Amino acid sequence: MQFILFHTDAAGQARLGxxxxxHGEIATPAFAPxxxxxxxxxxxxxxxxxxxxxxxxxxxxxxxxRPGADVVEEMGGLHRFMGWDGPILTDSGGFQVFxxxxxxxxxxxxxxxxxxxxxxxxFFTPEMVIRVQExxxxxxxxxxxxxxVPDDRAYNEQALARTHAWAxxxxxxxxxxxxxxxxIVQGGIFPDLRRRSAxxxxxxxxxxxxxxxLSVGESKxxxxxxxxxxxxxxxADKPRYLMGVGAPEDLLEGVARGVDLFDxxxxxxxxxxxxxxxxxxxxxxxxxRFERDPAPIExxxxxxxxxxxxxxxxxxxxxxxxxxxARLATIHNxxxxxxxxxxxxxxxxxxxxSAFKKAFLADYxxxxxx
Amino acid sequence: MQFILFHTDAAGQARLGxxxxxHGEIATPAFAPxxxxxxxxxxxxxxxxxxxxxxxxxxxxxxxxRPGADVVEEMGGLHRFMGWDGPILTDSGGFQVFxxxxxxxxxxxxxxxxxxxxxxxxFFTPEMVIRVQExxxxxxxxxxxxxxVPDDRAYNEQALARTHAWAxxxxxxxxxxxxxxxxIVQGGIFPDLRRRSAxxxxxxxxxxxxxxxLSVGESKxxxxxxxxxxxxxxxADKPRYLMGVGAPEDLLEGVARGVDLFDxxxxxxxxxxxxxxxxxxxxxxxxxRFERDPAPIExxxxxxxxxxxxxxxxxxxxxxxxxxxARLATIHNxxxxxxxxxxxxxxxxxxxxSAFKKAFLADYxxxxxx
Numbered sequence: 001m002q003f004i005l006f007h008t009d010a011a012g013q014a015r016l017g018x019x020x021x022x023h024g025e026i027a028t029p030a031f032a033p034x035x036x037x038x039x040x041x042x043x044x045x046x047x048x049x050x051x052x053x054x055x056x057x058x059x060x061x062x063x064x065x066r067p068g069a070d071v072v073e074e075m076g077g078l079h080r081f082m083g084w085d086g087p088i089l090t091d092s093g094g095f096q097v098f099x100x101x102x103x104x105x106x107x108x109x110x111x112x113x114x115x116x117x118x119x120x121x122x123f124f125t126p127e128m129v130i131r132v133q134e135x136x137x138x139x140x141x142x143x144x145x146x147x148x149v150p151d152d153r154a155y156n157e158q159a160l161a162r163t164h165a166w167a168x169x170x171x172x173x174x175x176x177x178x179x180x181x182x183x184i185v186q187g188g189i190f191p192d193l194r195r196r197s198a199x200x201x202x203x204x205x206x207x208x209x210x211x212x213x214l215s216v217g218e219s220k221x222x223x224x225x226x227x228x229x230x231x232x233x234x235x236a237d238k239p240r241y242l243m244g245v246g247a248p249e250d251l252l253e254g255v256a257r258g259v260d261l262f263d264x265x266x267x268x269x270x271x272x273x274x275x276x277x278x279x280x281x282x283x284x285x286x287x288x289r290f291e292r293d294p295a296p297i298e299x300x301x302x303x304x305x306x307x308x309x310x311x312x313x314x315x316x317x318x319x320x321x322x323x324x325x326a327r328l329a330t331i332h333n334x335x336x337x338x339x340x341x342x343x344x345x346x347x348x349x350x351x352x353x354s355a356f357k358k359a360f361l362a363d364y365x366x367x368x369x370x
Numbered sequence: 371m372q373f374i375l376f377h378t379d380a381a382g383q384a385r386l387g388x389x390x391x392x393h394g395e396i397a398t399p400a401f402a403p404x405x406x407x408x409x410x411x412x413x414x415x416x417x418x419x420x421x422x423x424x425x426x427x428x429x430x431x432x433x434x435x436r437p438g439a440d441v442v443e444e445m446g447g448l449h450r451f452m453g454w455d456g457p458i459l460t461d462s463g464g465f466q467v468f469x470x471x472x473x474x475x476x477x478x479x480x481x482x483x484x485x486x487x488x489x490x491x492x493f494f495t496p497e498m499v500i501r502v503q504e505x506x507x508x509x510x511x512x513x514x515x516x517x518x519v520p521d522d523r524a525y526n527e528q529a530l531a532r533t534h535a536w537a538x539x540x541x542x543x544x545x546x547x548x549x550x551x552x553x554i555v556q557g558g559i560f561p562d563l564r565r566r567s568a569x570x571x572x573x574x575x576x577x578x579x580x581x582x583x584l585s586v587g588e589s590k591x592x593x594x595x596x597x598x599x600x601x602x603x604x605x606a607d608k609p610r611y612l613m614g615v616g617a618p619e620d621l622l623e624g625v626a627r628g629v630d631l632f633d634x635x636x637x638x639x640x641x642x643x644x645x646x647x648x649x650x651x652x653x654x655x656x657x658x659r660f661e662r663d664p665a666p667i668e669x670x671x672x673x674x675x676x677x678x679x680x681x682x683x684x685x686x687x688x689x690x691x692x693x694x695x696a697r698l699a700t701i702h703n704x705x706x707x708x709x710x711x712x713x714x715x716x717x718x719x720x721x722x723x724s725a726f727k728k729a730f731l732a733d734y735x736x737x738x739x740x
Contacts, residue, residue, distance in 0.1 A: 038686065042693040045678070067661065067686040074662050075682050083678040291437065292444050308415070308453040312445050316408065316437040323412040323696055 001180035061096035077137030371550035431466035447507030
């Protein structure tokens with residue numbers, strides 16, 4: 001993997017770059033739609049290409065449990081299995097395992113957990129999640145980390161020690177040279193812990209750095225403040241990835257602080273709940289006021305859905321429980337975020353990111369539609 | 371609407387033709403996928419065009435109840451509402467209403483029923499179903515008929531009298547001249563009633579004739595015998611439509627007896643249940659033997675699904691409950707039936723339909739896969 005930094009906005013930290021992977025290039029700042037179970041829900045690979053997605057994320061925890069990493073490997077790896085020939089990033093499974101709460105038990109060696117599918121017992125170690133991610137074969141893979149409650153200092157101190165030890169073990173366990181292994185900075189909302197974590201990981205010299213443990217319950221202000229502390233400690237010549245973040249305002253705030261990569265289930269999950277993104281805020285298309293509305297979700301939107309279908313039709317599909325509802329809504333929401341990233345990149349290139357951000361947020365939050 | 375009959379197979383009744391509608395042409399014999407609620411489940415209009423669908427069916431009963439015919443009309447009619455610019459056929463709603471069993475009450479004037487959605491009361495008359503179908507704006511519309519239990523003689527006698535009176539009233543009620551109204555021959559499995567019905571309707575001179583009341587509980591032999599009696603009584607220069615039939619063997623037997631049009635939910639419904647059509651019979655893709663099967667659903671199949679995805683991936687999607695499972699399976703099954711119709715048309719053109727039918731059925735029913 002290579003990372004080329006083209007330009008940093010004259011007025012701030014927003015940066016324009018490109019990540020080059022064995023399966024193609026990713027213009028940054030980039031947003032990656034999430035394909036948890038080897039499919040971005042309701043979309044097929046052709047949809048993703050047409051939407052201009054250049055990177056998708058898939059989840060090691062889910063694929064390890066079902067269909068199993070050995071099945072994916074035997075079927076030629078994740079790219080071939082899911083029919084997506086572009087870049088893929090897999091997480092380490094750590095975040096999902098730590099979200100299982102009572103269903104997991106962590107120790108220095110690794111983390112034991114019970115499957116959410118059938119209750120079966122499993123044990124993830126740093127070495128094993130690397131092995132699994134090598135079987136899956138993504139272009140960018142992640143270290144095993146422990147994601148602690150963001151404002152629990154004692155927990156974060158303890159978790160950070162493990163996260164760092166695991167990062168070293170993951171680095172040592174890596175056997176493939178065609179996958180870029182990213183380190184993950186943790187430390188909750190505590191600036192000194194974030195500094196400690198960034199320093200430790202940068203010393204290990206990863207090809208990229210993620211910022212983990214955010215968007216997990218802390219306030220927006222705490223998230224942005226943590227980015228303010230953390231991002232400047234990461235090397236300028238490596239991509240910076242803010243994990244699990246995808247609300248439009250957070251993408252803008254992240255980019256403003258020098259983040260290059262984002263992923264989130266937000267656009268796809270909202271879509272399945274009939275919540276559609278527009279430049280003047282979210283609308284719920286099930287609302288009765290759309291019953292006879294011949295307009296597209298958003299005037300001027302160039303997505304397949306907006307070019308062909310009315311709000312009235314989308315409302316009907318949701319009310320009738322039709323599968324096409326999820327698909328058309330997902331196409332729109334993913335387009336919205338990918339178009340936002342294209343607009344962001346154009347703004348950075350023209351040194352007008354700050355004005356772009358301000359104008360976008362003014363429209364998005366001061367709408368009568370919300 | 372125009373119907374051109376090009377050729378009848380030298381060795382039998384199978385015929386090759388073309389129906390010309392305001393929204394395009396339909397090569398016959400043709401199979402129409404069903405879009406009950408203004409969407410062929412799990413597909414979008416572009417999928418349908420790519421699959422080579424030339425006609426789709428939609429259901430008056432469902433659209434009348436939700437979103438309402440007035441909503442569809444206000445949104446520019448069904449074609450525009452659902453984004454499908456090709457030919458559409460709507461049924462009269464009669465079949466659905468008569469399927470409601472205890473929820474409906476029939477009289478000579480029409481049929482009263484309660485909605486399956488909210489229990490609200492409604493009354494369909496011949497005049498009203500024509501009015502609703504004119505609001506929807508399909509290219510081919512159907513008369514209101516009463517579909518009786520196929521082997522109940524007394525019920526069929528009574529229902530047939532109503533069906534005939536309603537056919538006359540539908541004809542008289544029609545006000546648009548850009549929609550072709552088809553009559554529907556009823557009469558259960560009783561040859562004399564079918565003859566009576568065919569004669570009555572042919573005297574009314576409809577632009578096309580449907581054969582109703584089949585594939586509703588009678589045996590295959592009874593269905594084929596009823597076609598043997600009925601089809602020869604219909605004028606050769608008008609299209610003949612066998613309603614609600616779509617099993618591969620029934621398409622072949624129908625074509626062999628001179629039927630031109632078919633519709634059925636079979637390919638789409640089977641797909642959502644993981645049952646996939648192949649030339650050697652149906653397979654259920656959830657089966658454990660497909661867990662590590664890198665082959666497509668069927669070798670040589672040119673559908674999008676078979677060109678890009680393995681049986682192992684499809685099995686995974688179904689096991690994981692992913693929306694993409696329904697979409698990819700539906701694409702394959704609809705392709706299978708539309709390709710069968712293309713193959714049938716080529717066979718008729720070459721005067722080898724009978725041999726084609728024999729070979730297809732031998733493969734389909736003698737497979738080790740079933």
